[in-house]
Amino acid sequence: MDARGGTAAAHLEVTDVGKRFAVNGEAFAALDHVALGVAKGGFVTIVGASGCGKSTLLRLIAGLDRPTSGALRLGGVPIDGPSLDRGIVFQEPRLFPWLTVAGNVMLGLENAQMPKSAKRAAVAKHLALVGLTAFADAYPHQLSGGMAQRAAIARGLVNRPAVLLLDEPFGALDALTRTRLQGELQAIWAQEKITTVFVTHDVDEAVYLGDRIVVMAPRPGRIAKVFENARPRPRERTDAALVHLRNAVLRELEATLGAEAPEPTRAGPQAAARPQRPAALRLPGAAGA
């Protein structure tokens, strides 16, 4: 349990966080006893099967949701809502269709305290950073998936947040585009030294990008294990040490899925209608915590 790695000097601290949702009148633990520390300028990746609470955790850090129990702090200050200090990139680009690419990035600066000219300069700078200068005046529907996601990254960065949160940002992209964007993100991170929390379900991506890899397990959503990745950057995907680490993470991830298998309620979709189900599901998690 201590392998979760709550560093005392962590910049971003997630302390014993739980998050419950009411599902069909039953409390459902999306997160249970989650503890995580991220050092300033660190790059943490979170992997886990879908439904294990990755997005929920990220939304808590973003301040879009509040934990049922536990606390989150950034630089010692409790997180009690969204802040321009924490940029977020969602799984979908979420661009506003009626605004141009530049307009969408400008949206991030709506409440920034700076003169209009400085805002325009910031938008131009961040569009250049993600390689979209030529598409500043294009509308979202004119962009490819990768370009739209880059615009969303520019929007997440434009406030120069202390923390950048990314929720499976490359999940829907083809392998080639994903690889390129991973490289670009690393370059941006290295250049800006932004504390980054990157959610993914792709183990290769998690290992390639993260200097710490958090493996989450479902039902209830919890941290199963944390891996350190000290390989220097720029990294080679074929690096033997990375491949070795990748296999270890994959084994851990498979173990979290395997743990689920013996549950009797996995029998079939009809089981979902059974009212006892959520309660039954909580038991193994409670035992594991």
Next chain:
Amino acid sequence: MSAGETLAVLGGGAEAQPSGARIRRAAVGLLVPLAALVIWAASAQYGWLPIQILPEPLVVWDSLVQLWSSGELLDHARVSLLRVVYGFSAGAAAGLALGLAMGLSETVEDYVRPLFTALAQVPTLASIPLLMLPLGIDEALKVVIIAKAAFVPMTLNAFAGVRGVPAQLVEVAQAFRFTRLQLLRRVILPGAVAPIFTGVRYGLTKSWTALVAVELLASSEGLGYLLVWGRQMFWLDVVIVAMIAIGVVGFLMDKTLALAETRLQRWRVTAV
């Protein structure tokens, strides 16, 4: 336009496609009216219907020319249009306000929705007898009836528009700490423009039809009056001229709005 010409347009160069396709589709829209005209002429020619009931096209054309050149037709049209302008503006503005309020606040929705839904079920014309008592049968009645006709679709569409703004975009705004006003101005209103425009177009059509109906009942001028007057005199040619005028004005209003809509939403149109 003949079928041959239509085909010629169809076969135009690839680069001319967009405008060529538009002309072709507009031309196709004329085919059915033209066919109706041919059947009408044939009917007059072969006496399928007595000319007291269906006068010949040429007679109708003569009356049209006569009513036009005397200025009578334009006068009636102007009266009708003015009524619609007043009634529609009031009804659409009120509908927009109520639709937005219901969309933005569940409290307002809970209070107002049931009554509104019930009101929306009552055909506009069915409220005339009741409204006649306080309003009389003068301009006020007409304007209120027209306003009510626009009010219902406007409210419904504005409401649906606000509720249809994706929660994901609202969440983006939250992440950037938008105030309620910023959320409204930068997210909700632009996001609801398309349904609101549908409400405007639909409301205008409703207003126009309600106008003609209320002019049929109580009026001494306007296109609806022209219609009643022609019927009472058994001048079916005048009736048909009035019908054509009503249809053309309504069509032009809708087209104008459609044009405004595409201009306002260029970001959407260029997607095609």
